[in-house]
Amino acid sequence: MCELLGMSANVPTDIVFSFSGLIQRGGGSGPHRDGWGIAFYEGRGLRLFQEPSASAHSEIARMVQRYPIKSEVVIGHIRQANVGQVSLANTHPFVRELWGRNWCFAHNGQLKDFYPEPGFYQPIGDTDSEAAFCDLLNRLRQKFPEPAAPQALLADLLTACDHYQTKGVFNCLLSNGDWLFTFCSTKLAQITRRAPFGCAQLKDMDLTVDFKAQTTPDDIVTVISTEPLTCNEKWQLNQPGDWYLWQRGKCIGSGNVF
Amino acid sequence: MCELLGMSANVPTDIVFSFSGLIQRGGGSGPHRDGWGIAFYEGRGLRLFQEPSASAHSEIARMVQRYPIKSEVVIGHIRQANVGQVSLANTHPFVRELWGRNWCFAHNGQLKDFYPEPGFYQPIGDTDSEAAFCDLLNRLRQKFPEPAAPQALLADLLTACDHYQTKGVFNCLLSNGDWLFTFCSTKLAQITRRAPFGCAQLKDMDLTVDFKAQTTPDDIVTVISTEPLTCNEKWQLNQPGDWYLWQRGKCIGSGNVF
Numbered sequence: 139m140c141e142l143l144g145m146s147a148n149v150p151t152d153i154v155f156s157f158s159g160l161i162q163r164g165g166g167s168g169p170h171r172d173g174w175g176i177a178f179y180e181g182r183g184l185r186l187f188q189e190p191s192a193s194a195h196s197e198i199a200r201m202v203q204r205y206p207i208k209s210e211v212v213i214g215h216i217r218q219a220n221v222g223q224v225s226l227a228n229t230h231p232f233v234r235e236l237w238g239r240n241w242c243f244a245h246n247g248q249l250k251d252f253y254p255e256p257g258f259y260q261p262i263g264d265t266d267s268e269a270a271f272c273d274l275l276n277r278l279r280q281k282f283p284e285p286a287a288p289q290a291l292l293a294d295l296l297t298a299c300d301h302y303q304t305k306g307v308f309n310c311l312l313s314n315g316d317w318l319f320t321f322c323s324t325k326l327a328q329i330t331r332r333a334p335f336g337c338a339q340l341k342d343m344d345l346t347v348d349f350k351a352q353t354t355p356d357d358i359v360t361v362i363s364t365e366p367l368t369c370n371e372k373w374q375l376n377q378p379g380d381w382y383l384w385q386r387g388k389c390i391g392s393g394n395v396f
Numbered sequence: 397m398c399e400l401l402g403m404s405a406n407v408p409t410d411i412v413f414s415f416s417g418l419i420q421r422g423g424g425s426g427p428h429r430d431g432w433g434i435a436f437y438e439g440r441g442l443r444l445f446q447e448p449s450a451s452a453h454s455e456i457a458r459m460v461q462r463y464p465i466k467s468e469v470v471i472g473h474i475r476q477a478n479v480g481q482v483s484l485a486n487t488h489p490f491v492r493e494l495w496g497r498n499w500c501f502a503h504n505g506q507l508k509d510f511y512p513e514p515g516f517y518q519p520i521g522d523t524d525s526e527a528a529f530c531d532l533l534n535r536l537r538q539k540f541p542e543p544a545a546p547q548a549l550l551a552d553l554l555t556a557c558d559h560y561q562t563k564g565v566f567n568c569l570l571s572n573g574d575w576l577f578t579f580c581s582t583k584l585a586q587i588t589r590r591a592p593f594g595c596a597q598l599k600d601m602d603l604t605v606d607f608k609a610q611t612t613p614d615d616i617v618t619v620i621s622t623e624p625l626t627c628n629e630k631w632q633l634n635q636p637g638d639w640y641l642w643q644r645g646k647c648i649g650s651g652n653v654f
Contacts, residue, residue: 180483183448198463205456226440
């Protein structure tokens with residue numbers, strides 16, 4: 139199993155607190171020692187930090203923690219290899235340009251007997267995850283030659299996700315930097331923090347943050363994770379088939395494919 | 397003007413020494429304070445570090461210096477903005493997937509009245525450089541639906557580069573992780589280091605390295621830069637129109653388009 143981390147916010151927000159909890163699970167408190175990656179949107183640009191080794195002992199991960207990068211959309215992942223060897227090319231999140239934007243994707247789960255049609259986007263590594271991402275973009279690109287709003291893409295996104303989950307486990311995060319789409323096939327949880335902000339205590343290490351000291355009353359920050367990252371807040375657990383569309387911290391669409 | 401840095405080697409080699417000289421020019425000894433980026437191939441994977449601010453004062457640049465990343469192909473760039481605002485999306489090098497590999501590109505120069513045909517690959521930022529990169533990939537993709545060896549691509553690569561340089565200045569580095577292509581429209585220099593290795597002294601800061609202590613007799617390492625980075629070695633200066641194709645440190649093709 140891998141672990142996912144996503145964030146959608148209405149102001150550039152750093153994810154140091156949540157990332158600190160996540161990377162503990164990468165070889166620290168968890169078994170995910172085969173790599174980690176985190177992507178931060180900055181305007182239309184994307185910063186991607188990745189390593190095909192345990193995050194809990196990573197120099198780059200420590201740098202990401204020390205050097206708070208503020209972003210409105212973040213996608214992170216820690217990996218326990220199932221399909222595909224341990225290598226940088228197999229490390230999530232994956233990125234492709236579509237319609238002049240960076241699209242970013244991370245997946246938790248395993249797909250079996252998954253042989254998508256070859257298309258324009260081709261996997262660089264040999265994971266089922268990147269193959270699904272390329273297939274998803276190939277479907278969108280084929281259906282929509284021109285850029286489309288996320289609401290217009292939803293039916294095709296959901297058809298694709300529903301198909302992938304018939305092949306195994308498919309929890310995923312997908313973004314183009316503007317919106318963040320989440321799909322739960324087995325396990326995903328989320329929390330939206332807004333005023334009045336309080337304190338939060340990480341589950342995986344002895345770290346507490348007082349969000350009130352770091353925010354303004356207008357801030358809205360949603361964090362999505364495979365499992366709740368804090369022990370004193372109320373996370374909403376997703377059900378199989380649940381999907382959400384987030385923009386600037388707010389839910390702008392949700393449903394269940396079943 | 398921007399500055400380019402490239403490396404092709406037959407063993408994973410760190411570029412800390414050359415990068416140390418380059419980043420001094422990014423707001424230290426040079427005027428290139430509008431961003432820097434460096435891409436390291438690792439197998440089929442690619443690590444990309446970028447910042448839209450001066451490299452000489454960058455936390456991430458210092459991390460890249462402290463933490464020697466070994467690679468067989470590296471493309472680096474420091475930027476003084478001419479076309480396109482200062483932003484992450486406008487920071488070189490640029491990356492796209494073509495035929496299941498990461499293609500990476502950096503450009504020094506400016507193109508005027510350059511309006512390439514729209515194609516599959518679309519710029520994310522608004523630089524002439526990224527527009528040229530997308531146009532180059534669109535031309536290759538259209539001509540070669542299937543992966544082709546660099547020798548087969550050369551004629552089209554050179555036709556494209558020759559076209560771009562009629563629009564202004566076009567010095568560039570391009571790689572798919574296997575080979576490295578360089579094109580000189582005005583200024584580019586290179587050095588191939590092999591046994592017997594000696595000492596090198598950076599031009600831009602007081603730093604000397606003894607390559608003998610860091611290499612084996614079989615190592616071959618070629619470094620390409622806008623201007624020679626060291627003051628005690630013999631760099632080969634490229635002439636306008638010169639192109640080279642490098643693989644594992646060795647020149648496997650060269651010529652001049654004029």
